Amino acid sequence: MHDKVVRRRRAVLAALVALSLILLTAYFGESSGGGLHSVQRGALELLAPVGEGANRALKPFRDLFGWFGDTLDAKDERDKLKAERDRLRQELARKEVELREYAELQGLRVQNTAGGLDAYQPVESRVYQRSPNQWYQTVTITRGSSDGIAVGDPVVNGEGLVGKVKSVSDGNAVVALLTDQDFGVSAEASRSGEPGTIIPAVGAPGDLIFDLVPQAEEVRVGDRIVTAGTKSDRLQSLYPRSILIGTVKRIETGDGRLDRRIHVTPAADLRRLDIVQVLTEPQAQLAQARP
């Protein structure tokens, strides 16, 4: 009797492990249009209403816990904001002088940004679930292909760039956040205009790296990093120009110029996403610029 129980227990374990490995291998080996991916998207469609309902019902509890966390962080944030306020006051005085000069030159400059975000046909959506681990930095939103959302569309919120659409089904979409391991975006430092690429610092959740910067020494702590947008018709960027990505937090200097690692903190609070906007026409700016 005991032997039978032991054999059955081991058989269950072996079967489950084998099934997991088969699933893993099959999923890893197939394309994104494969059978398992389709089943997954179908299941997501089924789960979405439940998840969305639960998200709404549990929002008060989430907000309550969030309030405790916010209170703990508030003191630290207040000190930082005071320091930033002082710095911004000085910057404002300088900017006022620059603004006067700019107004004189304005008529001569060609604007490359036509209109605000409306030109990109934003679709507002609610975040209703997110990945609990540090390896898949994704959230799921309540709009999908039926709302005009497509894979690769940029996702923003009031604070800045949030990520891009990774996968889309009829009524839902999975958004890969800036800090997801597969993310990358061409960017530039707003002050110096130094171009580069923003990639996640894999293994350091919440941290971004401003990489491939030709003149890295031109970038300083506190510089704002924005999307570079499309610079040539041959290599179009997914993202419109000048969307805030984050701020340079620290710079690790190495032996040579190429060893510099520029760490960027995302502008958007990726842990507390409620409402986001998907830019369904990211190339609208280019279309308007063409004769």
Place this chain on the structure above:
Amino acid sequence: MTLTPGATGRLALIGLLGGILQLTTVSQVAIFGVPADLSPLLVVAVGFLCGSAPGALFGFCLGLFIDTALLQTLGVTSLVFTAVGYGSGRIRELRDPAHGLAPVVVGAVGTAVAAIGFATLQFLLGVDAPVSFLLARQILMVIVLNTLLALPVYAVVRRALLPYLPEDPRRRRRRAYTTGGLSPLSRA
């Protein structure tokens, strides 16, 4: 524990509700910069209460649910949670720890095994990630948070499964003293 239809239904409900709660609420509340992860705690609690085979099965199903709901690589979380569920069940079967805080220790160890196992699988699948201090700190913080939550989660799962669990002699003994009015000594 024998997996009767009633017990299976309860386990499915625990997995479904726990998974939804994790994905829609707990994942979005950061404490000390990280969210807690209830899913390994649920698997540990079920394995610890029901045994290794039901624990492994529950872990597999919950892992599959999470991988499906988040469009993650199918099989990764299932594999890790199967091991966690089986391991926690074996602890119960081999050691039968009677201490009231045993679920806390098992919960912490289960979370650690899940986090490290998940990270190892990601490395094996080709994610080029340095083992940074920040990542280690996050894993450690999740373990600490889950350790704090282990006992309440265990209590809720135990309460939900109580009608299907084998009678605990320790529990029966306590009830005899409190409900009979007279103690065995005065009866004698």
